[in-house]
Amino acid sequence: MTAGPQSTAPRTGVPPLIITEDNHFWFEAAKAGRLEIQRCAACAALRHPPGPACPQCRCLDWDTIQASGRCTLHSYTTIYHPKDSAFDYPLAVGLVDLEEGTRLVADIIDVPPTELAIGMPLEITFGEHAHGAILPQLRRPQGDSR
Incomplete structure (x- = not known):
């Protein structure tokens, strides 16, 4: 059995950021020096990390507050x-x-x-x-x- 080709590119343990529709606001706020938290539009539960649905009531509508x-x-x-x-x-x-x-x-x-x-x-x-x-x-x- 032979090993496959080995990469000679430098490695770093830092993965690239994955920006999504649900978290882009958070990264944009950070660039501006603000920490924003998602808030459910239905039950007002706060959540972090950002996600598509409220873990409390499963509502898909949300806004943000500044921490x-x-x-x-x-x-x-x-x-x-x-x-x-x-x-x-x-x-x-x-x-x-x-x-x-x-x-x-x-x-x-x-x-x-x-x-x-x-x-x-x-x-x-x-x-x-x-x-x-x-x-x-x-x-x-x-x-x-x-």
Whole structure:
């Protein structure tokens, strides 16, 4: 048995973004420095990640609200390997509870992993990632009295 042809193209662990009719608003808002959340037009349930139907009532109609950007660290992990040139290591990735009630996963910046604690306040900021995408990032609140 012989192996098939091997690619010599450089590999990166960062998959390309998949923009759909249901999530394009989210990426456009991120480019403008805003975090928007889908809201069901029928029952007003908020949902993230974006999707075509409300998970509560299955309604296909929705609008968006702008999130405050305030959040609390629910869980996190620190990634040390495998290393990819698209990221700085160690890479802390957090799951946060947004003030509005939904959750979001994003890179944590400007907080050393040893200083992270479940329940700590964070806020959303935006930064450029692989493929030129502008995506949410998490950081300590700037000028917040919480």
